[in-house]
Amino acid sequence: MSERERLDFIRQIVARDVQSGRHGGRVLTRFPPEPNGFLHVGHASAICLDFGVAAEYGGRATLRMDDTNPTTEDPAYVEAIARDIRWLGFEWEGEIRYASDYFEALYRMALRMIEDGFAYVDSLSEEEIRAHRGSVLEPSRPSPYRDRSTEENLDLFRRMRAGEFADGEHVLRARIDLAASNMKLRDPLMYRIRHAHHYRTGDAWPIYPFYDWAHGQSDAIEGITHSFCTLEFQDNRALYDWFIEHTRPAAAGFERIPGAEGGGGEELGSWDPRPRQYEFARRNLDYTVVSKRKLLLLVEEGQVSGWDDPRMPTLAGFRRRGIPPDAVRAFCGQIGIGKAENRVEIATLEWAVRDALNARAPRVMAVLRPLEVVIDNYPDVGFEWLEAPYFPSGVEARPEGWPETREVPFTRSLYIERGDF
Incomplete structure (x- = not known):
């Protein structure tokens, strides 16, 4: 080609x-x-x-x-x-x-x-x-x-x-x-x-x-x-x-x-x-209203806090939501320019955002609604330290000063998210 x-x-x-x-x-x-x-x-x-x-x-x-x-x-x-x-x-x-x-x-x-x-x-x-x-x-x-x-x-x-x-x-x-x-x-x-x-x-x-x-x-x-x-x-x-x-x-x-x-x-x-x-x-973009007249109505009626409300599909709203600008540019490059109108799945935008954040947002686990689980056949020997990654596999670039991995404790008694049980 x-x-x-x-x-x-x-x-x-x-x-x-x-x-x-x-x-x-x-x-x-x-x-x-x-x-x-x-x-x-x-x-x-x-x-x-x-x-x-x-x-x-x-x-x-x-x-x-x-x-x-x-x-x-x-x-x-x-x-x-x-x-x-x-x-x-x-x-x-x-x-x-x-x-x-x-x-x-x-x-x-x-x-x-x-x-x-x-x-x-x-x-x-x-x-x-x-x-x-x-x-x-x-x-x-x-x-x-x-x-x-x-x-x-x-x-x-x-x-x-x-x-x-x-x-x-x-x-x-x-x-x-x-x-x-x-x-x-x-x-x-x-x-x-x-x-x-x-x-x-x-x-x-x-x-x-x-x-x-x-x-x-x-x-x-x-x-x-x-x-x-x-x-x-x-x-x-x-x-x-x-x-x-x-x-x-x-x-x-x-x-x-x-x-x-x-x-x-x-x-x-x-x-x-x-x-x-x-x-x-x-x-x-699926599930997205981009009519300025309708968006203005949301602002005027107080349904949102303003044009930059994180729920709004505005660029100012994206910025407050934490979406980086290179993710928006990547999204635009991915959907391209053509002559035929079509619909873009919201997952395409989410993928671009996730891909951009992979290299700059370290990931850790958190339990919001804890449920205690005891592993009966695991010896009660105190803490065992395991290595967990901060970034998804394959991500080479990362914020300066951030290590690739961290240590997390593993014991006989664990807490998991209640909804995952």
């Missing part, structure tokens, strides 16, 4: 790109969590992939907070995310980046999208937009506001930015294809009005970008070469590419981030380099 065949499909793609000189041979990945909760075991695979691929191919990895929803985000989550990534053993390049850093650039690009005829302000309500959406078998119905003039759209969008309208009064939508088989392309929403305080920008913005608009453009601004995400975003890839292909980077009035190498010209889709999105399948 060749080296390439031994790699997972994402590493095969990256290896091929590096060999062919795509992106000038550069590899720049990013981990883009939303700061609306603590990281959980499901995030660990993505972290190991993003930072691992960058390290393996001589590249760089950055950390960017996807902070486009001010009602759910908190700086405490930012701190927790950074702490958990470092605990896992990874470090990002430079300072933490934020989607909110690009709000002005995204706004200017959206204005140019309107001028180029690729976006319009829609005044339908959320329920009306949903009613116009159609289905997989029938196309969406056009909004009566879809054919507004460029001047009217620009005026309305600027007034949205100025805070003149109430929440939900207008949205900005991309004008793509109402009959597209991929429903993500049926005039998706780009901006909504939300008069909410943002933990970084304060009250400066009454409009906030949707994920699909902010995500790909942020990747392009930063010069990301390989964008990894889970399969739930597979249909979003077409939208990711469409936005990048239909924007004019130079119109945004920003400078590329140092180290991004390359830049965007005035022509459509002139991002250089242009990021590419690749999707991998989730690995669902």
Whole structure:
């Protein structure tokens, strides 16, 4: 089997790109969590992939907070995310980046999208937009506001930015294809009005970008070469590419981030380099809930002591439980990266933890509920000392200063665990 065949499909793609000189041979990945909760075991695979691929191919990895929803985000989550990534053993390049850093650039690009005829302000309500959406078998119905003039759209969008309208009064939508088989392309929403305080920008913005608009453009601004995400975003890839292909980077009035190498010209889709999105399948751990919404509910209802409760499947919870970070990395390496979703037995995680602890946690016996046992045919000669191992057989590495074995007494009268009788 060749080296390439031994790699997972994402590493095969990256290896091929590096060999062919795509992106000038550069590899720049990013981990883009939303700061609306603590990281959980499901995030660990993505972290190991993003930072691992960058390290393996001589590249760089950055950390960017996807902070486009001010009602759910908190700086405490930012701190927790950074702490958990470092605990896992990874470090990002430079300072933490934020989607909110690009709000002005995204706004200017959206204005140019309107001028180029690729976006319009829609005044339908959320329920009306949903009613116009159609289905997989029938196309969406056009909004009566879809054919507004460029001047009217620009005026309305600027007034949205100025805070003149109430929440939900207008949205900005991309004008793509109402009959597209991929429903993500049926005039998706780009901006909504939300008069909410943002933990970084304060009250400066009454409009906030949707994920699909902010995500790909942020990747392009930063010069990301390989964008990894889970399969739930597979249909979003077409939208990711469409936005990048239909924007004019130079119109945004920003400078590329140092180290991004390359830049965007005035022509459509002139991002250089242009990021590419690749999707991998989730690995669902048995008996484990990883929905941040449900985990937050446990915290808010007081069912657990916090996000770092040892019973929680969060990385902070793992840390308090005593699980070492190399066990989590080993677990992620064992379950691997693939395209087909599957379930992972909880025993796989337990094995990784046990294997990591074998070399660092000396083992001794203890009796919690003693039951005296007398061995009638054993001579009553006092103590006999036997040798017992501290570590399982085959374990070579052990904590400095710890011997391999210890002495334990053996007598005619013993105490065993009551439940073992």
